[in-house]
Ligand SMILES: C=CC1=C(C)c2cc3[nH]c(cc4nc(cc5[nH]c(cc1n2)c(C)c5CCC(=O)O)C(CCC(=O)O)=C4C)c(C)c3C=C
Ligand SMILES: [Fe+2]
């Protein structure tokens with residue numbers, strides 16, 4: 235009997251931490267019009283003449299610091315584990331493929347394996363809890379661009395976001411429990427950043443996001459596709475699960491690139507503010523990521539950790555991502571079965 239197809243897609247990572255491979259990865263990633271969303275000539279100039287030449291050697295050093303001798307990039311390692319564990323859960327009725335939006339394993343190869351196996355349908359799960367055009371949207375576009383060339387197009391569905399997935403929320407809360415959150419002075423929910431311009435482009439009313447006070451602090455019918463609103467919602471659900479009152483946590487956004495304004499507040503500014511207020515211990519969640527990666531392991535632990543200590547703080551503790559937690563695999567299994 236024909237199998238059902240599942241395609242898990244994460245963002246991507248370089249093939250190795252060498253400067254050449256990091257350059258290749260950054261080049262493919264940042265030339266995506268959904269990522270650097272400016273006109274093509276300006277994008278080519280910014281990426282090829284400025285960002286990549288300067289960033290590649292610096293990023294290569296960071297990748298070297300997180301690269302495991304045996305398992306390589308944490309993002310790829312955990313993504314492969316998620317694919318394997320989901321496959322075991324779903325059994326023979328399903329074919330589960332993993333791809334990265336940039337570099338390898340490629341979406342092209344994963345889709346051609348599904349095509350060859352004549353799967354009767356495909357469920358695409360971009361592994362980003364909150365919708366952003368630069369992440370989920372880009373995966374959706376790439377898959378549609380490839381599949382539109384097929385002679386026979388099977389039933390195909392996309393998970394657009396899962397920012398309120400109950401089992402995911404529980405996994406983050408469970409992961410934090412072992413650190414005894416009550417022993418920390420403050421909790422941060424640090425999401426990957428996004429240029430403000432991209433938030434406004436997702437606002438189809440043109441008059442809500444970043445135009446109305448506290449526009450994205452709560453999710454409603456107008457901002458339901460807004461990355462910032464979905465991020466705040468995820469944070470509030472994890473906080474509720476942990477019984478955290480509002481004054482004990484702050485939502486913030488990390489990893490800004492370039493000089494344009496990104497979604498605020500910036501994590502580095504919040505870290506500095508916390509140190510100034512005399513806080514000594516911070517517990518940090520990164521709920522935009524389902525796998526630990528450069529942005530969690532290095533940026534939070536090392537960069538924000540060092541910044542906090544330099545300003546008088548003592549300890550920044552990262553709550554690990556969903557990785558291979560059985561409850562997160564339950565969440566993926568349920569997403570597949572219900573879709
Ligand atoms: C969570 C979803 C992500 C969104 C949205 C996103 C937007 C976005 N990112 C950049 C620039 C960079 N991101 C980088 C790394 C990176 N980004 C995500 C996820 C999202 N990005 C992940 C999972 C990772 C980690 C990859 C890994 O190998 O571990 C990087 C590269 C690292 C570095 O050089 O610092 C850049 C650059 C932009 C510009 C953007 C939206 C416009
Ligand atoms: Fe990113």
Ligand SMILES: [Fe+2]
Nearest residue numbers: 443450457460
């Ligand atoms: Fe918004």
